[in-house]
Amino acid sequence: MRYLPLTDADRREMLGVIGARSVDELFRDVPASARLGAKIAGLPDHQGELEVERAFLAYAGKNLSPATTPFFIGAGAYRHHVPATVDYMIQRGEFLTSYTPYQPEITQGTLQYLFEFQTQITLLTGMEVANASMYDGSTGASEAVLMANRVTRRHKALISGGLHPQYRRIIETTAKWEGFKAVISRADAGGLEDLIAAVDKDTSCVVVQNPSFFGHVRDFTKLAAACHAAGALLIVVVTEVVSLGLIKPPGEMGADIVVCEGQSIGNGLGFGGPYVGLFATREKYMRQMPGRLVGETVDADGKRGFVLTLSTREQHIRREKATSNICTNAGLCALAFTVHLTLLGEAGFRRLAELNHAKASELADRIAAIPDVKVLNDSFFNEFTVQLPKPAAPVVEALAAKRILGGLPVSRLIPDDPSVENLLLLAATETATEHGMGPLVAALKEVL
Amino acid sequence: MANSQDRSQGRTGGIVSGGAPAAATFTGNRALQIEEPLIFEMGQPGRCGVDLPEPPKVKDRLNGLRRTGDIGLPGLSEPQVVQHYTRLSQKNYAIDMGVYPLGSCTMKHNPRINEKVARLPGIGDLHPLQPVSTVQGALELIDRLAHWLKTLTGMPAVAMSPAAGAHGEMCGMMAIAAALEAKGERQKRKVVLAPESAHGTNPATAAALGFTVKPIPANDRGRVDLAALKAALGPASGSEVAAIMLTNPNTCGLFENEIVEIAQAVHDAGAYFYCDGANFNAIVGRVRPGDLGIDCMHINLHKTFSTPHGGGGPGAGPVVLSAALAPYAPYPWIVKDGEKWRVAEDGAAVDGTPLGRLKAFHGQMGMFTRALAYMMSHGADGLKQAAEDAVLSANYVMAALKDTMSPAFEGPCMHEALFDDSFLKDTGVSTLDFAKAMIDEGYHPMTMYFPLVVHGAMLIEPTESQAKEDLDLFLGALRSLAAKAKTGTAAEAFKAAPLYAPRRRLDETLAARKPILRWKPSNNPPETDPLKHAAE
Numbered sequence: 001m002r003y004l005p006l007t008d009a010d011r012r013e014m015l016g017v018i019g020a021r022s023v024d025e026l027f028r029d030v031p032a033s034a035r036l037g038a039k040i041a042g043l044p045d046h047q048g049e050l051e052v053e054r055a056f057l058a059y060a061g062k063n064l065s066p067a068t069t070p071f072f073i074g075a076g077a078y079r080h081h082v083p084a085t086v087d088y089m090i091q092r093g094e095f096l097t098s099y100t101p102y103q104p105e106i107t108q109g110t111l112q113y114l115f116e117f118q119t120q121i122t123l124l125t126g127m128e129v130a131n132a133s134m135y136d137g138s139t140g141a142s143e144a145v146l147m148a149n150r151v152t153r154r155h156k157a158l159i160s161g162g163l164h165p166q167y168r169r170i171i172e173t174t175a176k177w178e179g180f181k182a183v184i185s186r187a188d189a190g191g192l193e194d195l196i197a198a199v200d201k202d203t204s205c206v207v208v209q210n211p212s213f214f215g216h217v218r219d220f221t222k223l224a225a226a227c228h229a230a231g232a233l234l235i236v237v238v239t240e241v242v243s244l245g246l247i248k249p250p251g252e253m254g255a256d257i258v259v260c261e262g263q264s265i266g267n268g269l270g271f272g273g274p275y276v277g278l279f280a281t282r283e284k285y286m287r288q289m290p291g292r293l294v295g296e297t298v299d300a301d302g303k304r305g306f307v308l309t310l311s312t313r314e315q316h317i318r319r320e321k322a323t324s325n326i327c328t329n330a331g332l333c334a335l336a337f338t339v340h341l342t343l344l345g346e347a348g349f350r351r352l353a354e355l356n357h358a359k360a361s362e363l364a365d366r367i368a369a370i371p372d373v374k375v376l377n378d379s380f381f382n383e384f385t386v387q388l389p390k391p392a393a394p395v396v397e398a399l400a401a402k403r404i405l406g407g408l409p410v411s412r413l414i415p416d417d418p419s420v421e422n423l424l425l426l427a428a429t430e431t432a433t434e435h436g437m438g439p440l441v442a443a444l445k446e447v448l
Numbered sequence: 449m450a451n452s453q454d455r456s457q458g459r460t461g462g463i464v465s466g467g468a469p470a471a472a473t474f475t476g477n478r479a480l481q482i483e484e485p486l487i488f489e490m491g492q493p494g495r496c497g498v499d500l501p502e503p504p505k506v507k508d509r510l511n512g513l514r515r516t517g518d519i520g521l522p523g524l525s526e527p528q529v530v531q532h533y534t535r536l537s538q539k540n541y542a543i544d545m546g547v548y549p550l551g552s553c554t555m556k557h558n559p560r561i562n563e564k565v566a567r568l569p570g571i572g573d574l575h576p577l578q579p580v581s582t583v584q585g586a587l588e589l590i591d592r593l594a595h596w597l598k599t600l601t602g603m604p605a606v607a608m609s610p611a612a613g614a615h616g617e618m619c620g621m622m623a624i625a626a627a628l629e630a631k632g633e634r635q636k637r638k639v640v641l642a643p644e645s646a647h648g649t650n651p652a653t654a655a656a657l658g659f660t661v662k663p664i665p666a667n668d669r670g671r672v673d674l675a676a677l678k679a680a681l682g683p684a685s686g687s688e689v690a691a692i693m694l695t696n697p698n699t700c701g702l703f704e705n706e707i708v709e710i711a712q713a714v715h716d717a718g719a720y721f722y723c724d725g726a727n728f729n730a731i732v733g734r735v736r737p738g739d740l741g742i743d744c745m746h747i748n749l750h751k752t753f754s755t756p757h758g759g760g761g762p763g764a765g766p767v768v769l770s771a772a773l774a775p776y777a778p779y780p781w782i783v784k785d786g787e788k789w790r791v792a793e794d795g796a797a798v799d800g801t802p803l804g805r806l807k808a809f810h811g812q813m814g815m816f817t818r819a820l821a822y823m824m825s826h827g828a829d830g831l832k833q834a835a836e837d838a839v840l841s842a843n844y845v846m847a848a849l850k851d852t853m854s855p856a857f858e859g860p861c862m863h864e865a866l867f868d869d870s871f872l873k874d875t876g877v878s879t880l881d882f883a884k885a886m887i888d889e890g891y892h893p894m895t896m897y898f899p900l901v902v903h904g905a906m907l908i909e910p911t912e913s914q915a916k917e918d919l920d921l922f923l924g925a926l927r928s929l930a931a932k933a934k935t936g937t938a939a940e941a942f943k944a945a946p947l948y949a950p951r952r953r954l955d956e957t958l959a960a961r962k963p964i965l966r967w968k969p970s971n972n973p974p975e976t977d978p979l980k981h982a983a984e
Contacts, residue, residue, distance in 0.1 A: 004830070019847065020843070026839050029859070040600060040831075041828075045829045046827035047824055047825060059585040063583050083526075094542045095759055097756055112539070113533070115966075170805050173805050218513075261808075272810045273611065274611070299951040327647075
């Protein structure tokens with residue numbers, strides 16, 4: 001077996017040093033009833049690299065790759081071009097095969113890029129501090145609510161109808177099992193929801209998304225003021241982080257916690273994961289944050305260096321009193337994010353955002369020109385909601401039969417609300433071309 | 449450079465003898481050790497590492513919310529970016545460089561075929577919300593991995609979506625809460641038992657779900673004290689215990705030899721058995737946890753099944769479930785109808801009452817692909833051999849060091865060897881000092897000060913990936929360090945370690961007392977300011 005360096009001679013020699021006759025002796029603490037005599041049945045034996053690769057090519061062959069087809073799906077995961085440098089960098093073994101930087105003297109590489117990453121996140125979001133990443137945006141949103149409950153010592157979260165439906169369900173699940181109240185607003189396809197009247201003295205936080213799940217771009221400045229007047233926190237979720245290159249950041253609207261899904265920068269679609277959650281807040285709430293934090297310090301020679309810090313918040317020190325049970329973050333995805341954003345820089349990031357907005361604007365105009373189809377959004381970034389004259393789910397299936405991945409039928413994520421049945425969510429990023437938009441518009445006309 | 453003299457003086461007293469005093473360099477670099485500024489100290493307006501077309505002019509549809517002012521991101525060209533991250537990478541230790549004996553973390557070889565297949569077009573680039581008719585191969589792949597996990601653990605069901613081990617713990621404990629609720633016992637059973645040696649995530653998870661965590665003591669053999677456990681459980685009728693959370697093999701590197709009796713006692717009391725599967729690598733292919741009577745167990749794919757640790761994630765933590773807990777598995781469920789795969793998402797009718805949803809989409813697909821490639825490469829035969837080699841290597845470490853260092857417990861260990869610090873008594877050298885001295889020998893230190901139940905703990909997990917000659921060199925280094933420490937005159941030298949790493953010991957107290965969590969122009973210390981350097 002190519003991954004196992006020990007030879008039979010090595011094994012015999014090692015058993016001799018140990019003073020055991022066989023390896024079975026080393027397993028003698030396993031109860032006899034649970035010892036398997038032979039290898040486990042029902043699984044194949046080892047295979048060479050060629051055979052393994054062939055098996056995965058077969059799996060891949062049963063899927064429709066977005067690279068080969070017109071593609072317009074978003075809804076919390078976006079198809080962007082990732083420069084080749086990014087994937088090369090994250091595959092360097094010194095990054096790929098290192099672990100949480102517990103020994104800072106020999107993990108300054110990881111620690112420094114995480115420090116740079118944290119800085120980048122504060123700049124993008126307009127916030128004061130950021131952590132070293134969360135599993136993804138969806139779990140980060142739920143952690144943000146828990147943090148707001150800790151900060152305010154209240155137990156009622158107001159959830160916008162513009163929040164991604166799966167994010168909403170994760171918060172509901174957390175609320176049910178961890179014991180707080182989540183008040184859910186109904187789906188806000190029109191982008192007109194006003195949550196200010198619902199904020200009261202029991203509210204720990206209001207969770208909104210910008211642009212919303214349905215694509216609307218909103219100003220939450222007044223909502224933030226209303227939250228603060230009532231002693232609640234405003235949590236702003238961003239699932240398309242590229243939008244921060246063009247849209248006023250949540251920090252400037254008065255957000256207290258900002259959670260983003262960072263997948264769009266540096267990380268491929270990957271069928272839903274692993275992604276990277278970005279988590280930022282105000283300095284005064286720093287010690288209530290979940291997750292790892294990297295801080296600057298000096299070494300014994302007075303040279304600048306970086307360490308994991310404020311770990312007295314964390315489970316390995318605080319155990320049952322920790323701010324969160326989180327242990328790892330999404331280190332390598334955070335590296336992909338930070339490398340890509342460093343390549344983009346100020347000019348590239350802004351231009352990327354402009355390109356996305358321009359492509360989506362073009363698509364929206366072309367879709368709006370189709371008879372009986374209505375674009376619901378007055379505002380959007382790179383994604384918008386379309387009302388079709390009939391249910392969207394079969395339309396999307398009919399497009400898929402033509403090898404066109406033509407958006408998400410909203411009913412897939414909100415199956416219990418008949419009012420969204422005809423709604424289609426369409427996204428266009430910098431990867432969209434005439435070769436994709438033309439066939440999409442033509443096929444839509446055909447199947448409607 | 450004002451501090452160069454201090455540094456060379458530090459080296460003369462070093463542990464490794466015979467080194468020449470270090471000379472100062474103009475750049476502050478030392479050959480391959482290159483000082484690297486932050487990206488924010490390198491950027492120039494007008495530089496960019498990508499070429500994007502000029503965007504067509506369109507009418508803004510941003511609701512008047514266009515971002516104004518600079519974001520503040522630095523501009524770097526592609527070669528600068530490549531050099532920056534390459535230099536940073538060279539400041540890291542990694543599995544690819546040598547023995548990485550971090551106990552409880554299973555730092556085994558990460559095969560590159562796994563990386564390759566995870567990036568294949570048609571796998572790595574799929575959108576999670578494509579119509580299911582266009583992702584049949586992806587769903588089949590997830591189900592195939594689920595089959596391996598169920599077969600290897602002897603459990604009937606698995607929840608695939610948890611993003612990491614701790615997330616899997618949350619999933620499993622929520623499933624237990626759901627099962628208790630279904631029986632009308634959730635209000636009555638508010639206690640979770642966990643050994644003092646447990647990973648910190650166990651009590652943190654239980655507490656988050658509103659349980660009171662009660663420690664159960666260990667016996668003098670490093671295992672759960674069965675009598676104390678039975679007493680803590682109380683009689684079935686009046687038991688307030690919801691579950692026990694137990695790692696097996698445990699965090700002392702030992703197999704809980706009374707685990708069947710433990711499971712029986714837990715079940716007799718009407719409670720559930722959560723097994724922390726962090727140490728599954730010791731037994732994979734040789735023992736099925738399902739045969740031991742557990743109700744659920746998370747599996748860290750980044751440990752046992754070699755998905756890369758990536759500097760601290762991403763991980764993946766699928767949870768295998770007993771028949772009693774399977775109905776509560778969270779959405780999504782991957783279901784086969786005839787020849788077609790589908791994803792049962794929130795609200796869909798399934799054969800159970802799911803506890804809710806824990807993560808967007810379908811879980812850590814990229815990790816699933818890598819883990820399945822690892823399993824297929826090993827096969828049932830290779831996985832068993834890997835577990836045996838991991839246990840053999842740990843026992844070899846234990847045997848080779850038992851007269852030099854101080855094993856915490858008697859008898860064979862599983863995949864990791866635990867030592868206490870009694871061999872360092874009266875030497876002035878602490879576990880931390882010992883670990884830092886290993887860095888100068890070219891090794892990542894073992895896990896230190898965990899588990900908490902052993903004084904000055906040193907937990908060494910060699911894994912199955914090290915050749916015997918590499919282990920021998922590593923063991924020689926440890927014996928040499930132990931011998932030096934025991935001379936009783938080396939404390940100063942140990943306290944100065946490491947000397948040869950990219951950084952000497954870092955001031956963690958300062959970092960926590962005055963937290964600097966982001967770069968600002970004002971935090972740039974003058975001695976590392978590259979422009980000031982150049983001016984000098």
